[in-house]
Amino acid sequence: MALNLESSNVATRENRIGSITGYIGTLSDLANQSGCGTLKGCSRCFSQSSTCLSSCALGQLSAIRDVAIIHHGPAGCSVASAGAYYLDKVMAKKRGITNNTVYVGTDMNEKDTIFGSTEALGKIILEVNKRYSPKAIFVTSSCATGIIGEDIDSVVDEVREEIDVPIAAVHCEGFKSRIWATGFDISDHAVLSSIVQPPKQKRNTINFKNFYESARTEIIEIFKNFDLEPVFLYCNSSVEELSHISESLATTCICGTLGNYLGNGLEEKYGVPYVRTINPLGVAGFETWLREIGKVTDRSEKVEKYIEEQRAVYIPKIEEIKKELKGLKAVLGMGPGYTFEVSRVLNELGIEVVWALAWHYDKKYENGDVPPSMEYLLEHDVDFETSVADQQNYEVMNILNKYQPDLYLSRHPGSTVWAIKNGTPAVYVADEYMIFGYKHTLEFAQSVLDSIHNRSFEKNLARRVKLPYTDWWYQQNVDEFLENRR
Amino acid sequence: MAKLLDKQRYKCAMGAMQTVQAITRAIPVLHSGPGCAQKLSDSIGSSGYFSPNIFPCTSINEKDVVFGGVKKLETTIENALKVIDADLYVVLTGCIPEIVGDDTGEVVSQFEDADKPVIYASTAGFKGNNYKGHEQVIDAIIDQYLKKSDEKQKGLVNIWADVPYQDLFWLGNIRELEKLVTELGLTPNTIFGYNRGIENINRIPKAEFNLLVSPWVSVGNMKKMEKKLGIPYLHYPTLPVGAFETSRFLREVGKFAGVAEEKIENIINEHEDYYYYLIERYADLFLETRVMSKQFSVVADAQYALGITKFLVNDLGLVPAKQFVADDTPKVFQEQIKAEFEKLNYGLKADVSFETDGYKIHNEIREHDYHGYPLILGSYYEKELTEELFGHYLNISWPVQDKVVLDDFYVGYTGGIRLIEDIYSVAVQRWN
Numbered sequence A: 001m002a003l004n005l006e007s008s009n010v011a012t013r014e015n016r017i018g019s020i021t022g023y024i025g026t027l028s029d030l031a032n033q034s035g036c037g038t039l040k041g042c043s044r045c046f047s048q049s050s051t052c053l054s055s056c057a058l059g060q061l062s063a064i065r066d067v068a069i070i071h072h073g074p075a076g077c078s079v080a081s082a083g084a085y086y087l088d089k090v091m092a093k094k095r096g097i098t099n100n101t102v103y104v105g106t107d108m109n110e111k112d113t114i115f116g117s118t119e120a121l122g123k124i125i126l127e128v129n130k131r132y133s134p135k136a137i138f139v140t141s142s143c144a145t146g147i148i149g150e151d152i153d154s155v156v157d158e159v160r161e162e163i164d165v166p167i168a169a170v171h172c173e174g175f176k177s178r179i180w181a182t183g184f185d186i187s188d189h190a191v192l193s194s195i196v197q198p199p200k201q202k203r204n205t206i207n208f209k210n211f212y213e214s215a216r217t218e219i220i221e222i223f224k225n226f227d228l229e230p231v232f233l234y235c236n237s238s239v240e241e242l243s244h245i246s247e248s249l250a251t252t253c254i255c256g257t258l259g260n261y262l263g264n265g266l267e268e269k270y271g272v273p274y275v276r277t278i279n280p281l282g283v284a285g286f287e288t289w290l291r292e293i294g295k296v297t298d299r300s301e302k303v304e305k306y307i308e309e310q311r312a313v314y315i316p317k318i319e320e321i322k323k324e325l326k327g328l329k330a331v332l333g334m335g336p337g338y339t340f341e342v343s344r345v346l347n348e349l350g351i352e353v354v355w356a357l358a359w360h361y362d363k364k365y366e367n368g369d370v371p372p373s374m375e376y377l378l379e380h381d382v383d384f385e386t387s388v389a390d391q392q393n394y395e396v397m398n399i400l401n402k403y404q405p406d407l408y409l410s411r412h413p414g415s416t417v418w419a420i421k422n423g424t425p426a427v428y429v430a431d432e433y434m435i436f437g438y439k440h441t442l443e444f445a446q447s448v449l450d451s452i453h454n455r456s457f458e459k460n461l462a463r464r465v466k467l468p469y470t471d472w473w474y475q476q477n478v479d480e481f482l483e484n485r486r
Numbered sequence B: 001m002a003k004l005l006d007k008q009r010y011k012c013a014m015g016a017m018q019t020v021q022a023i024t025r026a027i028p029v030l031h032s033g034p035g036c037a038q039k040l041s042d043s044i045g046s047s048g049y050f051s052p053n054i055f056p057c058t059s060i061n062e063k064d065v066v067f068g069g070v071k072k073l074e075t076t077i078e079n080a081l082k083v084i085d086a087d088l089y090v091v092l093t094g095c096i097p098e099i100v101g102d103d104t105g106e107v108v109s110q111f112e113d114a115d116k117p118v119i120y121a122s123t124a125g126f127k128g129n130n131y132k133g134h135e136q137v138i139d140a141i142i143d144q145y146l147k148k149s150d151e152k153q154k155g156l157v158n159i160w161a162d163v164p165y166q167d168l169f170w171l172g173n174i175r176e177l178e179k180l181v182t183e184l185g186l187t188p189n190t191i192f193g194y195n196r197g198i199e200n201i202n203r204i205p206k207a208e209f210n211l212l213v214s215p216w217v218s219v220g221n222m223k224k225m226e227k228k229l230g231i232p233y234l235h236y237p238t239l240p241v242g243a244f245e246t247s248r249f250l251r252e253v254g255k256f257a258g259v260a261e262e263k264i265e266n267i268i269n270e271h272e273d274y275y276y277y278l279i280e281r282y283a284d285l286f287l288e289t290r291v292m293s294k295q296f297s298v299v300a301d302a303q304y305a306l307g308i309t310k311f312l313v314n315d316l317g318l319v320p321a322k323q324f325v326a327d328d329t330p331k332v333f334q335e336q337i338k339a340e341f342e343k344l345n346y347g348l349k350a351d352v353s354f355e356t357d358g359y360k361i362h363n364e365i366r367e368h369d370y371h372g373y374p375l376i377l378g379s380y381y382e383k384e385l386t387e388e389l390f391g392h393y394l395n396i397s398w399p400v401q402d403k404v405v406l407d408d409f410y411v412g413y414t415g416g417i418r419l420i421e422d423i424y425s426v427a428v429q430r431w432n
Helices: A013-017 A027-036 A053-061 A077-095 A110-115 A118-132 A143-148 A152-160 A182-194 A216-224 A239-243 A256-270 A282-296 A300-325 A336-348 A372-379 A393-403 A416-421 A437-453 A456-464 A471-475 B013-021 B036-040 B062-067 B070-083 B095-100 B104-109 B130-144 B170-183 B198-206 B219-229 B242-257 B261-288 B302-314 B331-341 B358-367 B381-388 B412-427
Strands: A022-026 A068-071 A102-105 A137-140 A167-170 A205-209 A229-233 A250-253 A329-334 A352-358 A385-389 A407-410 A426-428 B026-031 B088-093 B118-122 B156-160 B187-189 B209-213 B233-236 B295-300 B323-325 B352-354 B375-378 B392-395
Touching (some): A013 A182, A022 A027, A027 A372, A027 A385, A053 A068, A053 A167, A053 A182, A068 A118, A077 B381, A102 A118, A118 A137, A118 A152, A137 A152, A152 A167, A167 A182, A182 A256, A216 A229, A250 A256, A256 A336, A282 A300, A282 A336, A282 A437, A300 A437, A329 A393, A336 A352, A336 A372, A352 A393, A407 A416, A416 A456, A471 B070, B013 B026, B013 B036, B070 B088, B070 B104, B088 B104, B104 B118, B130 B219, B156 B170, B170 B187, B198 B219, B209 B242, B219 B233, B261 B412, B302 B375, B331 B352, B375 B381, B392 B412
Parallel strands (some): A068 A137, A137 A167, A205 A229, A205 A250, A329 A407, B026 B088, B088 B118, B156 B209, B209 B233, B375 B392
């Protein structure tokens, strides 16, 4: 990709890497079409709410320790500050550190939409700086400020000399992209352009992009075997730590959607290799990923030794539990960084994927390749019905009603409840490490079993509730509202 | 003008999607960017018959910003009517269509003959916060759906209280208000929560009067209904929490409705007997808790700041330190709310600050001498602050992370007891 750190604007995923949010077909067709350049996303003439890219962008940035986020817009845009406050406090407490990040809004009103409020914004930035002495400041826009043309770049430039920490304008207009993951790119861009410094010395570290570092201690222990030290990003990262990530031996990420902008950016700008294998979920994923890390950091021997030891412990147990999972049918709906990875793990465990929904699809990664998770499935002759839908719940319900699978897997808040109301057991794969490595693959398999062994909760609820969709909708094809469908 | 919103305690007008959601089988249809519903929802009982992730939404993109989104709104409403089984469709407009000038009213008017009612409310985020948005939705129902009724149902009274979901206890509170009004021999009518919905909305015009229990929210709605539907209203500004205020509430409502005094006093006596049976048994705990000073602060919307201050002073004999109203109360209501804070037993007056800047609120709390361990009732933002002051903390206002409430409530005699249980459940964990 061509990284332009001079501009504060990031092109959307749609424009940069041809990402789409509307498609129905099969995995092989999706790959073929995207490979030969004929894939065109469809839009919908009816849709349900999805997610705002600013939640992804600012969720990432506000997890950095001791920074300030100034969200210029009406109070609804900055409402995420309440959740960020809570998360920062509990995540820091878990680590035994403190995080004094502040996330404020500007409570923009009607007058501001007519007369503008850049002057007030400038004062707010200076006041926040005075109150909290943050280690970095991110000033972000919203739909309203974007449309009326508030020039936040100029405001930031004007106050820059009065502020002695990194400060960046972050463009977060929600209408820019239907792909909320664009927000991850926006946050990476802000970090790369304002905080990361050119390398001074190489370190034995590996950048590890993740969400909430739940497997932190465990991964630190694993990497000790290879004399590598992981640096987890961005939750609980300090600005000082971030300024040095260009000095790491490599970058890896638990979710390709989350990390590819940063990974590719660090590679392009500072030559830090980005590990682009399938992700460390399931057995094949974990081993392929570890081997690649061994390769790029010149530690293959140590990695092979570790794999051999761990296989002896876990593979027999995983083989044992597979016997109980065989023949189960699953539908899953996740971001593309997980859908095709989890599909692989389900296949590994003997669970048949009957339909996989990805909330969006990146035709190409930043380096131009087809996503590795998909390539892997097709190379192994795994194919299934696939659709791309930005969390369109009515499509999910139509599919669940038609296929009545044994389980539904998802990882977005508010999604599991709809499956269980359909009477389908749901597994919430929210923790990004839920299927990480041998140990968690085994635990995941056990969770799936536990979920289907006691179906009381979903059966009780499904028996008592009425679903909000009409019979008419259940009789339609899933692609009813896709425009220009084939 | 734009201001520093530090530790924000409200959402924007579009947050009124939760007001719509609280009306059973009413669905918001959002004319907005794709992520407004997700942002404005919390996991506090929002996965009901409808949930925010299934609210139809035009998911405005860059093209719509340039060319307008009316066509998309049209297909969204049209298909929402086909796909979703609801009784009332409420189109809520966000920032984008209101800035670019989409004529939402015109689009909605095309659905006048639809099988189900479709109305719209202007809830652009910059128009105000979710307290205002709540009023906008009720106004839309009055203006676009309700018609004046010549027929009145004897004893029927519409009850209105604060904002669903923004108020953690909204469901339990309104049910308890209904119970109290029922005891007076009246028939309550409310539109929010279980088993309430379009039928209750249809009944609104037949009521003899509207009862508003809120310091300021919905006063405008009451005036509108008085004018358009000819329904008089009684505005009771204090959320009645505990015996003192609830008895006062019953007397005032009873008097307004023409209920015999003796009947009201009998009801009150029966409740107070039980209330003080409980208090008597636990009075030693209240008096002998070694870790609580007599002073307290509430940081909440006007409703809880006022209701809880009156309860703690008039029922429990505590002394108010400064109280903070953080809901951006419109200036026109501030004087009369302030006056309410000054009507406390023994001539006590609570100093109240209308302040939305959490930094200033926290500094004032830090600087006040509570003469011991303070009791702070507020939002999640006050948790760490109270720990710093070695005080007792209870999460009673938004944002809420420290409490899960399904149908608990603080209203009435029982509600007062529940609040005492919550406060002393915190206090008994410490010893001095």
